[in-house]
């Protein structure tokens with residue numbers, strides 16, 4: 099894609115790191131001084147970050163919006179991302195300190211759509227580091243914060259926002275206090291039983307649905323096997339469900355096609371869609387696992 103055709107959000111710029119602190123095992127929250135990004139980005143959108151200033155690693159890494167920081171007048175001034183150290187890019191990022199420059203581009207992708215029109219309950223299902231989009235989404239749908247061009251809300255847009263949050267072990271949970279503060283009803287599950295339900299996070303959702311709870315919408319983010327189970331539950335109970343996918347990607351703005359995923363079209367055929375520009379949020383009925 100020529101520079102003239104590339105969207106403005108795809109232009110790389112260098113911002114200053116305000117903080118980069120551990121928040122859980124191998125997990126960091128990084129705060130970026132970028133009032134423009136902070137005033138534009140909406141829940142579910144993401145930012146590409148180049149952890150190296152040189153060419154190593156060459157490619158950017160995508161991270162979802164965790165939250166926007168506002169000054170005392172309520173003006174958005176900075177953006178928070180939370181990341182899990184997995185490989186070279188995130189390891190390099192974890193070594194960055196406040197005051198250092200960081201090349202980024204964004205906001206990218208389509209964020210979440212609005213809350214269900216009936217104002218009913220909603221259920222968020224997060225697996226591992228897939229919890230990151232749900233703080234901003236929860237604040238938006240509970241009417242306590244607005245993002246991007248959204249107008250100011252007064253009062254909650256949903257009756258109840260319940261977050262099912264699963265992790266391998268208790269020491270990997272991050273943001274639990276933030277979620278509680280934001281008024282989300284948090285249910286936890288761990289693979290090893292060290293916190294909350296001992297088992298899959300989707301077991302908790304299934305139990306609530308079997309007990310008669312009927313949220314108007316479900317939203318999921320996490321490993322593909324979890325998303326597949328969630329899509330099956332949503333189908334069984336006929337609940338609209340959005341999934342935020344985390345496919346590997348290189349450019350973030352649709353030029354490289356490295357993030358394509360099979361998506362079912364309304365006519366039943368399957369097409370390869372770019373997660374970065376056509377997603378990362380897709381209707382669960384369209385995602386082909």
Ligand SMILES: Cc1cc2nc3c(=O)[nH]c(=O)nc-3n(C[C@H](O)[C@H](O)[C@H](O)COP(=O)(O)OP(=O)(O)OC[C@H]3O[C@@H](n4cnc5c(N)ncnc54)[C@H](O)[C@@H]3O)c2cc1C
Pocket residue numbers: 144159160161162163179180181182183184185186187188189227230231343344345346347378
């Ligand atoms: C839209 C979007 C939003 C994201 N938001 C966040 C976020 O908020 N916080 C966060 O920590 N991560 C997020 N991710 C995932 C994050 O981009 C990757 O974890 C990161 O790129 C890994 O970079 P690395 O250089 O450390 O690891 P690499 O060296 O690239 O990979 C290390 C190991 O992790 C595996 N891996 C890397 N990326 C993924 C992936 N996406 N899915 C499955 N396995 C993977 C590789 O196969 C390899 O085994 C998001 C991804 C997308 C597409």
